[in-house]
Amino acid sequence: MYRGSGILNFAQGGFVMVGGYAYYQAVVGFSLPRWLGLVFAVVVGSILGTLVQLLVLKPMKEASALLKVISTLAVLMVLTSGAVLLYGSDLKAAPSLLPTGSIQVAPHAYVGADRLILFLLGAVSTAALWFVYRRTTFGRATGAVAENVRVAASLGHSPERIAIVNWALGAALSALAGALIAPITYLQPQVLAMLVIPALAVGLIANFNSFPIVFAGAIGLGVVESLMARYVSAPGWSASVPFIIVVIVMVLRGRGIPLRSHVLDRMADIGSGKVRIIPTVVVCAVMAWLLSSVLNLAWTNAFTVTIGFAILCVSIVLVTGYAGQLSLAQYVLAGFGALIAARLVADLKWPFLPALLGAVAVTALLGVLVALPALRTRGINLAIVTLGLAVVIYNIVLNNTDYSGGTSGIVVPPIEIFGQNVSGLLSPDRYAIMAFILLVIVAVGVLNVRRGAVGRRLLAVRSNERAAASLGVSVFGAKLFAFGAAAGIAAVAGVVLTFRSFSVVTVNFDTFNSIVVVAMTVVGGVGYVGGGVMGGTLMPSGVSSELFSGIHSIESWLPLISGLILLVILVQNPSGLWQMNVDMVKGIAHKLRRHKAEPPADAQDVRAAEVVKAEPVTAKRLTVSGLRVRFGNVVAVSDATFVVAPGTVHGLIGPNGAGKTTVIDAVTGFVRCDTGTVNLDGADLTRMSPQKRLKSGLGRSFQSLELFEDLTLRENLAIASESWSPLRYGSDFVRPGRIQLDGAALAAAREFDLLGELDLKPGQLSMGHRRLAAIARAVASTPSVLCLDEPAAGLSDPEAQHLAVLLRKLAKDWGMGILLVEHNIDMVLAACDEVTVLTAGAVLVSGSPQEVRHDPRVLSAYLGGGAEEPADAAAPADPRDSSLLEELS
Structure with a gap:
């Protein structure tokens, strides 16, 4: 699929899942012969791949690669949620088409016949795909489209037709795999869907270019995992070591600064970061009144969950919206932060607020470690790496009963702040108000970052790493800050979501929900803090669930509805719901004040530039x-x-x-x-x-x-001219300051006759x-x-x-x-x-x-x-x- 369309498909595991359930439905539900069930699964898979290409990706052909990747995440959500609604989350056994006996391959060494047949099928499929894509006209045309769509089209090849064939073929092969492995692994929607993670990891090693290397890499990672499971008793390490190996390979292979051949994506729109004082105060007062005096227990708890997810979505706005780094580890990092806070409270007897700050600090350090691969990888490769690291953190830490307490969790005492009980069970209204205060602090802090020098540097790195480096911006520093700060904010979200009860349970902070949180943030608007808050309202068990609580099983339907909404948003307006509302309000306001004269925005700049004299630079040869x-x-x-x-x-x-x-x-x-x-x-x-x-x-x-x-042009000039100190990484959260162009920047704008255009964007x-x-x-x-x-x-x-x-x-x-x-x-x-x-x-x-x-x-x-x-x-x-x-x- 990647070779045919240049799109990394995170929904590949969903196609595997669909193939498994299609086979199960045909054999168990329709009582068809098993071989016919296999054919049915392949046909369903190919139809599904074709529909995704025609209905989702074709309308998004002008969108950035990042948004296309997120669209495949939305497809994965829809497929997984649909499977849960149809078949439930319990394990289901499917009858095997392959023999289930054992074959002796060496003295005292036996291999399951079905495993050996799967290995041979994999080898044959690899050879066939290698031949098709290297030796046939279709394969060469696919390579041409992957390298340059316009040139391939000018030579008479239809990129759309080639993409459809490749997506149909790729989905059919995935469905075939799902039908063959379902009897071995059993059927469970999220388990099958998450098979995409090791598959993508192996594809990364091969640069999504070599079928033999992918096959060999898959066998190698499987062997490593099996050996780890046999000889290492520590929980989680057997499933984690392969991903650690992939991360190391990607870091060694990557580049700190991309070459000039690196393709730049047009990202989602970004908010200005301005804090509207009066509306903010009004919203805060209304929320405090509702939470303290009006809402019942159900609504108060719903708002608390929404607030927690809103904080988490704001962390994604910072790292993905502002810095342009697609992190699929934020939900897992939130669980890690909750775990640290719980251990500090339960084991070391820390008060709640110091424990919260400690969790933020420790999780921020972990975020910096997650950021290390981002220093040498970017784009879709980084998305895969962060998803792999999320798997590692979840397997080794969050799902390890020695650390997390398993499904029982970690027992913590009731929360007290300044002698006041704010327990989520004993005083849910006070807990909700505390959570809302944390949301306001986080939101205002991130908005301040956007307006400050740090925000300009983050957006510069997001827009163009080479140009940012040429102006003295530390690309590494910006990425480390974005991941670290976003991880710290995620820790706050994790604490808010888990400390509502006396037992902090972190095993629910799994990898799949990390994908869901990113998707909901994109729906709200990943470039806007308000979009992050709006994304939080769409998460399950929150305000949306309570609003439609009268509808039967709405909680089960919400993920599917959210995935469909995300697909519509990505196709119609990639900037999200928040931007749609902002544009509507701006349109109304513009009509109301269209007859009012506005003073020229550049008058002050012109006056300042008139008295500026260009100072000679230091003469150097x-x-x-x-x-x-x-x-x-x-x-x-x-x-x-x-x-x-x-x-x-x-x-x-x-x-x-x-x-x-x-x-x-x-x-x-x-x-x-x-x-x-x-x-x-x-x-x-x-x-x-x-x-x-x-x-x-x-x-x-x-x-x-x-x-x-x-x-804007003003901000472009500010990045080049303003003085910089690493202390701004902390101070900009509180006091970002205003843009003050120095004499050199104003003189440059005057010399090149740009004073009247400082507040315009380059486009x-x-x-x-x-x-x-x-x-x-x-x-x-x-x-x-x-x-x-x-x-x-x-x-x-x-x-x-x-x-x-x-x-x-x-x-x-x-x-x-x-x-x-x-x-x-x-x-x-x-x-x-x-x-x-x-x-x-x-x-x-x-x-x-x-x-x-x-x-x-x-x-x-x-x-x-x-x-x-x-x-x-x-x-x-x-x-x-x-x-x-x-x-x-």
Whole structure:
């Protein structure tokens, strides 16, 4: 399925479950022969896969990969909930189609005949799939679609048809597996559905690319688990070690900063983080009144459960909505926090509040450990890793009776705060008010983070890790904070949900419900704190359940209804219910005040910028010597040597594929060079990270702009210019402060005529102003040397010439050294003091623009006469280079 559509299918275990139950229904319910029951299961699976592709994924073809993954989680919820409604949660035995005897494979060694047949079927299926996808036209077309949908379509292949066939085939194979293993494992909805976790883990090892490696990996993990179960008596370790191995492999294989080929997803919309004082006070007063004087016991308990889940959903808003890291471990982390608090209260006799704070601290540390794989993995890979870690934590800790007390839980005394009893059983109203106070504290704190420097950095990392690193943002620090803080908030949720009784039970905080919580947060709106609160209201046993309590068995139907709602939301409005309501309210408010004149938002900025004078940067000389960069066997840059003096513009030109962008990537630390040095005014930067190079005075812009699309231009400039201290990770929860652009940022906005657009997002700017905004953001960080990668791409000739004037002004008035990579030769000749021509990854000639213009070797390089094309050059010279060719010829 992944090869055919590029979508990671978390519902694969659901297809296995459907196949098992379809076989059971056919054989036991319809009394069909067992072989016919197997055929029935395969047909049902293929139809189901086709329907999911047509009804869910096809309408979402323009959505981000993350939202598509979440849609498969919704499908898993729907399938699992439907199976529970139809067949219940009890184990069911299905008659086996395969022989159940044993076969002696070695002296004193026996293997079940059904296991051996399954192994052979797996081997045959692997060989058949390898042949189909490597040797047939359909297989090659599938690979083409997976690599580039548009190119495959231009060659006459239908991506939709290929996706349908692959989803039907993948679902049919899953259903076949379910029908064959159901008699061995018995039928239970969540058990079969969660088989997707080891399957995805094995797929990760093989990069979802090699059928033989997947088969070998599955056998290997199964052997490891069996050996662990035989020789290790500690509970949970036999099922956990395989996932630990997968996590280690992914961390070793990953990258800290993604390559420029990394595909960026458009994420869900994000709230502004503004706290509306009057509405907040009113809501708090009404809730306090309802909980203390109005609601009966049933409603009070329902609100308490909803509040607990709302806190948990807000933690997902922080780590997934703001930081863009899909964590499927939050519910398990909530259970871990509850366990720590219970042990502190029951064993160490801590009072409740210190125990709560202790649980938050310990769980935050665990969250940081969960975040370690996020430092080198991202996207769907990270989702699988966090789900695997959730399995590990649940198996080893939460489901271990030695730690958690099992289904009996840990007995805790009644809660007292400042001498007042707030027990959930003895004083449910006080407990609910306490829970609501915790929700308000958490919600306001997360909103403050969004408005502060930390929130801007989280959104920068979510939007574009490479661009964030180029502006000095610690990508690792942002991810560690997001996971740690979200884990601490999850601990608060776990305590609220479990301390309502005298026994804290954590075995219910399982992996499947971690998926459900994420899904409900997306329904509410994963980019909004209000969306998190709304997601909490949709969880079972809360307000929604109580609201429809008059409907028979509503509690059983709620997961299915929620899954269907999630699918509709993802298809119609991926930003969630909260955004839909916000848009509706904004529309009404806009109509009411449409005749009122509003003062220009940029007036204060204009006045401040008028008195700002651009201060010269610290003058530093960039010296690049013998730079060599290799990707595998391809040498992209063989020998790059040049100098960028302070206050000068140095052009770097050459045919497409000459290695110009790779030079900038190597100079600024985004790719590692094999040999050579990068020296800035005597300091060796060769092995420094991009963040440290920026601190030393070396900045850059990007060919593809890589602006932070979720942030306004003001916020983009603030990230580049504002002072930063790690203490902000704590202080922003309480006092985020306002954005105060410094003199350099205001001067940059003035120079590039962007003062009137500071409160617009990049998507609202014209292409020309987007390019200027990208340069202004880089200038706002006041680097001594600025590397610009094709800043004039897409600009008209007048715009390019205006940009050349601005670059000369930066060099003269700001004292910056500028390394300019550009195909627009007219602009290069107008702006540069010196030009270096690169071909085949090496310097061909360097000199003044006039000297380069009349050098016959340059013409030969551009026309390809006598100059060897570089290994990575596949495209002809850019048509914008025609002006130079005309002059030279």
